[in-house]
Amino acid sequence: MSQHLPATGALNGSPDLRQEEVPADFHSLEQAAQWYAALYVDEASDAQRKAWSLWLQERPEHRRAWQHIEAVSSRFAPLRGDGEREAAALAIEVSTKRRHTRRQALRSLTMLAGTGLAGWLAWRTSPIQNIVTALNADYRSATGELRTLTLADGTRVWLNAGSALDVDFTDAHRLLRLKSGEILVDTAHEAQGRPFYVDTSFGRMQALGTRFTVRQYEDHALLAVFDGRVAIRNLAGREEIVAAGTQRRFSATAVAAAEPVDPAREAWTRGILLAEDIRLDVFLSELGRYQRGHLGVDPEVAAIRVVGRFPATNPMQALAMLERDLPIRVRRILPWWITVEAR
Known part of the structure; x- marks a missing residue:
C-alpha cells in the first residue's frame, strides 16, 4: 500500500483514546481484524x-478494537512496506504512551496512599509492576x-x-523470586540446612522438603503441593501450612481454604495441557500462553x-483437537489472529 492508515487518535474529529482502559468487545475485535x-x-x-x-x-468500541489490533500487529505481523512500518510505529507510540500514563497513575497512587498498608499492597500486587x-x-x-x-544446590x-524468576542464594538462605508466570520446584536436600523460600507479589512461601508449583496471577498466587509441605505467609502476615x-x-x-491439588498444575512440565471439565474460555486462556x-x-x-489432554507446545494441534470434538470452528483471519467461534 502506498498510504498508511492513521492511528485512531489522529482521525479527523475523533477523540484521542490512548488513556482509555476499557477493553473492546469480541465482535468489534473481529471486525477490526477483518x-x-x-x-x-x-x-x-x-x-x-x-x-x-x-x-x-x-x-468508541471500534476505535479501541483498532488500537488493539495495531498493537498486536506491530509485534507479530510481517512488515511489508513503508506504509505498514509507519502504522506499526504509530501503534507502538500509542502503546508506549499508554504505559507511561499508567506509570504516572501508579506513582500518584503510592504518593496519595502514603505509608498505608492498602497503598503499599496496591503497588506490590500491580500487574504493571510485575511486567516491568x-x-x-x-x-x-x-x-x-x-x-x-x-x-547450585541441586534444586530443579x-x-x-x-x-x-530471580535466584538469590546466600549463606543464610536459598530464595527464588517469582516475577511472573508459573514454576515447579523440586527442592534439594543440603547439609547446610539453609531455608528455601519462594517470594511472590503476595507473600512468601517456605518449602519444608517438597515438590510444589507456584503460579502468580494478577490479583493472587496459587500454591499446589505434590510432596512434603509448604508454609505460606502473605504480606498481611497471615500464615498457613x-x-x-x-x-x-x-x-x-x-x-483461601485448602482444596484438592489440580493435576494440571504439574502436567504442563511434561508439555501437557490437562483439562478436567473446565470452560472453553479458561482453557484457551491457558493455551494462549503457548x-x-x-x-x-x-x-x-x-x-x-472441555475435557482431555492436549499438547501445550503445539497450540495448532490442540485447536484442531478442540475443533474435531466440539461444536466450534477455529478461524484464522490473519496468521497471528485466531478466533474460536460456533460452528
Missing part, C-alpha cells in the same frame, strides 16, 4: 478506506517456551511459558466444557 486484513494485507480502494473510516468513528520487574529477571521463558534449571526448577495433595490461593490480605498473537473466543461458545 478490516486490517482488507486494508493492510490486500490493496484497498479509496471506497474501502472511506468505509473503514466510517466504521472506526461509528462507536520481569524484564530484568535472572531467568525468563518466552511465549510457548518451557525451561528447566538446575540450581521448571519455568512455564511466559515466566520470569499447605500439605501434600492440596493447594491454596492467596492474596496479599487473605488465604500461542503468539491473539487467541479469542466468541462469548456464544465460551462456556462449553
Whole structure:
C-alpha cells in the first residue's frame, strides 16, 4: 500500500483514546481484524478506506478494537512496506504512551496512599509492576517456551511459558523470586540446612522438603503441593501450612481454604495441557500462553466444557483437537489472529 492508515487518535474529529482502559468487545475485535486484513494485507480502494473510516468513528468500541489490533500487529505481523512500518510505529507510540500514563497513575497512587498498608499492597500486587520487574529477571521463558534449571544446590526448577524468576542464594538462605508466570520446584536436600523460600507479589512461601508449583496471577498466587509441605505467609502476615495433595490461593490480605491439588498444575512440565471439565474460555486462556498473537473466543461458545489432554507446545494441534470434538470452528483471519467461534 502506498498510504498508511492513521492511528485512531489522529482521525479527523475523533477523540484521542490512548488513556482509555476499557477493553473492546469480541465482535468489534473481529471486525477490526477483518478490516486490517482488507486494508493492510490486500490493496484497498479509496471506497474501502472511506468505509473503514466510517466504521472506526461509528462507536468508541471500534476505535479501541483498532488500537488493539495495531498493537498486536506491530509485534507479530510481517512488515511489508513503508506504509505498514509507519502504522506499526504509530501503534507502538500509542502503546508506549499508554504505559507511561499508567506509570504516572501508579506513582500518584503510592504518593496519595502514603505509608498505608492498602497503598503499599496496591503497588506490590500491580500487574504493571510485575511486567516491568520481569524484564530484568535472572531467568525468563518466552511465549510457548518451557525451561528447566538446575540450581547450585541441586534444586530443579521448571519455568512455564511466559515466566520470569530471580535466584538469590546466600549463606543464610536459598530464595527464588517469582516475577511472573508459573514454576515447579523440586527442592534439594543440603547439609547446610539453609531455608528455601519462594517470594511472590503476595507473600512468601517456605518449602519444608517438597515438590510444589507456584503460579502468580494478577490479583493472587496459587500454591499446589505434590510432596512434603509448604508454609505460606502473605504480606498481611497471615500464615498457613499447605500439605501434600492440596493447594491454596492467596492474596496479599487473605488465604483461601485448602482444596484438592489440580493435576494440571504439574502436567504442563511434561508439555501437557490437562483439562478436567473446565470452560472453553479458561482453557484457551491457558493455551494462549503457548500461542503468539491473539487467541479469542466468541462469548456464544465460551462456556462449553472441555475435557482431555492436549499438547501445550503445539497450540495448532490442540485447536484442531478442540475443533474435531466440539461444536466450534477455529478461524484464522490473519496468521497471528485466531478466533474460536460456533460452528
